[in-house]
Amino acid sequence: MADILSLRARGLALRAGAAPFDEVVGAGEIVGLAGLDGHGQQTFLKMLAGLTAPAAGDILVERDGTEERIGSFRRAVARGVAYLPRDRRATGIFPTLSVLDNFAIATVGRDAPAGLISAGRRRSRYEHYRERLSIVAPRPDAPITTLSGGNQQKVLLARWLAAEPKLLLLDDPTRGVDVATRRVLYGVFRDLAKEGMGLVVLSSEIEEILLLCDRVLVFREHALAARLSGAEMTTETVIAAMFGRAA
Known part of the structure; x- marks a missing residue:
């Protein structure tokens, strides 16, 4: 499989009437997703995985100078996108196996x-x-x-x-796990990024995003409210963006 250079959202609207936005997740970076529950960050992650259809716009894989549209989960997997769901018992493990x-x-x-x-x-x-x-x-x-x-x-x-995979989508990957497991997972995620894999991490814990991610996308009312990176990435700025106010 050819290397995926980026996963691109173009003119993406999370629901009808919501403001569209563009976004690119590149190789070797860890992008965090934050927001109050139900404000669109999980919808965005599922759209990247091909599990939810956008209200408008497209999700595209860019590789070898060409772009391919992702229209389904099967197509996303075939193009090197992997998705780890939040509820491992309901949608992840097969308990009888x-x-x-x-x-x-x-x-x-x-x-x-x-x-x-x-x-x-x-x-x-x-x-x-x-x-x-x-x-x-x-x-x-x-x-x-x-x-x-x-x-x-x-x-x-x-x-x-x-x-x-070339790109890994993670929905609250450390939810309900112990501290030792978190440390192992953080180390693995960082190593994968160093190896050139792009990761998108949705977390309900702001501290986790600040510790792990290179930049963070904050969602509010089913729209992209803020892009934060570097010195901008603080607990105060993330919370401010989540509530629609200046830090």
């Missing part, structure tokens, strides 16, 4: 080059990401429900990293 099956479900084709699934190939790939993400699991064939919430989250992240 094992840790290994949950990990490998998005990359079955890679384990069956000759039409038959190679257990060794699948297990080897799992072990690689288990070590990289410090996944604590009793054994690969254990039910995923036996893992802690933080380790379930790591398995979901490993699932999409194994697909080798």
Whole structure:
């Protein structure tokens, strides 16, 4: 797959009547999304993932000097965009399957080059990401429900990293996990950016965005209210933008 240079929103409106905006997420940067609950940041993330259709405008992948429109989740995945949902129990894990099956479900084709699934190939790939993400699991064939919430989250992240995406969309990725798991995830996210992956991180915690992200987009009333970077990125300026007032 060719490298994705950027994921672009052009003339994007999150709902009918909302002000349209343009935005670009480039390779190697971590972009944070902030806003009061229900003000559009999650809608924007889902539009980037191809899960929600824009009220107006387009989401485009730019690579090799050309642009391709993303019109569905399947097309986004095919073009190197991965999405980690907020509610891992409802929309992420398959509770009746094992840790290994949950990990490998998005990359079955890679384990069956000759039409038959190679257990060794699948297990080897799992072990690689288990070590990289410090996944604590009793054994690969254990039910995923036996893992802690933080380790379930790591398995979901490993699932999409194994697909080798070029851009990763994360919806509150540290929600409900312990401090140790947060540290591991922060380190992984920073390493991925250094390797050239673009990341978009929606977080309900302003401190997390300020700690992790290169810049932040603040949403208010289903519109992009502010773009903040560098010295502008403070708790006060983010909160001010969320409430529609000057810092």
